[in-house]
Amino acid sequence: MEKPHGLERMIFFSDAVIAIMLTLLALELPVPEGDTATALWESLSEHGAAYLAFGISFAVIAATWVAHHMLFTHVHRADPPLITLNLLALLAYVLVPWASKTLAESTGGAGVALYSAVMAFLGLSMLLVLRHVRRAGLLGPETPAAVIGGIRAWTVTTMLMFALTIPAAFFFGRPVMFVWPVVYLGLRLAAVLYTRQGRRATVEKHVEKHVE
Amino acid sequence: MEKPHGLERMIFFSDAVIAIMLTLLALELPVPEGDTATALWESLSEHGAAYLAFGISFAVIAATWVAHHMLFTHVHRADPPLITLNLLALLAYVLVPWASKTLAESTGGAGVALYSAVMAFLGLSMLLVLRHVRRAGLLGPETPAAVIGGIRAWTVTTMLMFALTIPAAFFFGRPVMFVWPVVYLGLRLAAVLYTRQGRRATVEKHVEKHVE
Amino acid sequence: MEKPHGLERMIFFSDAVIAIMLTLLALELPVPEGDTATALWESLSEHGAAYLAFGISFAVIAATWVAHHMLFTHVHRADPPLITLNLLALLAYVLVPWASKTLAESTGGAGVALYSAVMAFLGLSMLLVLRHVRRAGLLGPETPAAVIGGIRAWTVTTMLMFALTIPAAFFFGRPVMFVWPVVYLGLRLAAVLYTRQGRRATVEKHVEKHVE
Amino acid sequence: MEKPHGLERMIFFSDAVIAIMLTLLALELPVPEGDTATALWESLSEHGAAYLAFGISFAVIAATWVAHHMLFTHVHRADPPLITLNLLALLAYVLVPWASKTLAESTGGAGVALYSAVMAFLGLSMLLVLRHVRRAGLLGPETPAAVIGGIRAWTVTTMLMFALTIPAAFFFGRPVMFVWPVVYLGLRLAAVLYTRQGRRATVEKHVEKHVE
Numbered sequence A, B, C, D: 001m002e003k004p005h006g007l008e009r010m011i012f013f014s015d016a017v018i019a020i021m022l023t024l025l026a027l028e029l030p031v032p033e034g035d036t037a038t039a040l041w042e043s044l045s046e047h048g049a050a051y052l053a054f055g056i057s058f059a060v061i062a063a064t065w066v067a068h069h070m071l072f073t074h075v076h077r078a079d080p081p082l083i084t085l086n087l088l089a090l091l092a093y094v095l096v097p098w099a100s101k102t103l104a105e106s107t108g109g110a111g112v113a114l115y116s117a118v119m120a121f122l123g124l125s126m127l128l129v130l131r132h133v134r135r136a137g138l139l140g141p142e143t144p145a146a147v148i149g150g151i152r153a154w155t156v157t158t159m160l161m162f163a164l165t166i167p168a169a170f171f172f173g174r175p176v177m178f179v180w181p182v183v184y185l186g187l188r189l190a191a192v193l194y195t196r197q198g199r200r201a202t203v204e205k206h207v208e209k210h211v212e
Helices: A005-025 A037-046 A048-074 A080-105 A110-135 A145-172 A174-211 B005-025 B037-046 B048-074 B080-105 B110-135 B145-172 B174-211 C005-025 C037-046 C048-074 C080-105 C110-135 C145-172 C174-211 D005-025 D037-046 D048-074 D080-094 D096-105 D110-135 D145-172 D174-211
Strands: none
Touching: A005 A048, A005 A080, A005 B005, A005 B080, A005 C005, A005 C048, A037 A048, A037 B110, A048 A080, A048 A110, A048 A145, A048 A174, A048 B005, A048 B080, A080 A110, A080 C005, A080 C048, A110 A145, A110 A174, A110 C037, A145 A174, B005 B048, B005 B080, B005 D005, B005 D080, B037 B048, B037 D110, B048 B080, B048 B110, B048 B145, B048 B174, B048 D005, B048 D080, B080 B110, B110 B145, B110 B174, B145 B174, C005 C048, C005 C080, C005 D005, C005 D048, C037 C048, C048 C080, C048 C110, C048 C145, C048 C174, C080 C110, C080 D005, C080 D048, C110 C145, C110 C174, C110 D037, C145 C174, D005 D048, D005 D080, D005 D096, D037 D048, D048 D096, D048 D110, D048 D145, D048 D174, D080 D096, D080 D110, D096 D110, D110 D145, D110 D174, D145 D174
């Protein structure tokens, strides 16, 4: 299960970019003011949108990183198109702090639309990576199909959710962003169930193999 | 003692986040002014709270990283809940520069309360990681109990200290922050003693084993 | 193909610097404003130069990283001059966000000239690395000549393009920057063709060897 | 020559901190303005101190990283004091961008004094690391004495240079900073010579061993 050097370096490079981006997300959070508990609470509420945007971004990126992590556990080698597609995903990742800042500062629906566009682009790039590793046979022979299916289901639904909130943002304005946490928790639950099923399937396969 | 790829990548990702956060802590330190030694000293004193906040944050994060480092030396594999709990700890880590900036800029007790809350949350997430690795059997068979006990004792006391300064900050205001270095040095001493005891216990166990 | 520790650490250090730089590129992108799709679009257009500068920098750095990646797959050991030359390349890399910001903010040709100078310096430092690894025999014995030739051809042409736009920027002003994407896409195509040829050559060599 | 996991992680963590710090150094460089070559050159000259401060910091940090790199090639295991001393060195490293900014912005000698103090502290922490690895027997048995001697000589002289410019800055003001590049180039030359001698000594030792 030792990975070749080129693949290791690509995974490392991606992790470094994602780690930096995740840390930068919190860097420009507004500093609350106030000398009493009430004043502090009011100051925190006032910048509520910025904290919510940070929370959503952290959760989406963390979940996407976990999916990336699960996928690349099963990738056994890299080829030039995988490196290019992965760089496309990194382009989407590095735009997240900027999209997050726009979401926090824009008062109308435009910030929500731009944020949705960046997140939908991230989902799309992950799907292209996923499709390529399957078609080009870069996955190991023992990769459980249910895990890959679960990652794809999660990525497709996240991408669709953000793609749909692009036009919705211009109709319903900023409140559309409250749809994300709700849908996201549902998706997360579904992802957990899918993954669990995948793991069970793997165990059954192992058992069958040993019984034969 | 070779670690599986998924665990390696999780440790690497955590280290990258902590390293970036530690470096960003110092980035926004106020630039002192003055053409003479006296003027420079006065300017440094004026921003004293910011430098003290940086010093405390650096010391707490460095000690927490050492605890993380010692714990993960003995963790032999990762499972999905460990990855989720570790991401929770990373959420706490990335909030530290923001909490540190709030501590430096807020003149009343509110900054101290917010900083304490983030640090208590970091301690809590580390405790959840610690509890999970023990319950789920992710530790190696030769893990010395005293080392794990020492890490837990240090984390619990740090967390309690910060939890107690949340309400205290509103009563006594900003001077509460001077309690931290004092308690911290005591804890550090206790941690060193605990670890030493743990190492001695391991040595004795090894000796017993070889004598038998 | 296991690399020695010193070489691994140098590659890791370079990747960390490039990953941070790539993430910082997007950090200072202007935040667009506007409550409607039209207003958002206008705001995005207004800052068009900054987004274009980011896009070009991301593409050039990504391609340079791929070249670095391909080259170091074949480097088998490091010596002190390689470490020094690689640090020179890192100096060029860390200047890119600054050059990119200058390109976005300067309204005349001077920003284009400075950006071109940094990029030409990056190309030059990569050529010095390339020349050294060949002359000092740091490449593995099975390195395909066509791959190294392709990397060199790409680096030389990119460097020449940026070197030529330094004086051109003062004559023709800012529009010179639109030359880059056009030339770049041509070079990229050439690089792909070169690499493909290199890989075919390697395959043929392998086949020949096995036939003999 | 495989390093234990704890040591690998400590080296990785240090490299990540140094890489981030090095990249951040260039982030706040002033953006030059001007539409003509003359105006650009004037703007660059105006901010000359900031560029010079960046250049000096990059060179000193790069050289210190090379020394760190050379030293840790020969370190075979880590113990708790080494981790603490290395964290002390990292504290010095993360203060460099702040010191560099102070050097660029302060018009009198105070900026030079503060910068010198941070750099002298970095040298001191490196010397403490060096002394500990030798006393605690953490170096491998084949470590060439001349390499360690060269690293120590370089670190001691750099530290002394910066320690001496702390008081000198208050007497002679800012021009003291021009002493650094001059002394530095001399030291660099001496370091190269020392290292070369060390390598020759190792070769001779190997030869002797094989002759016996």
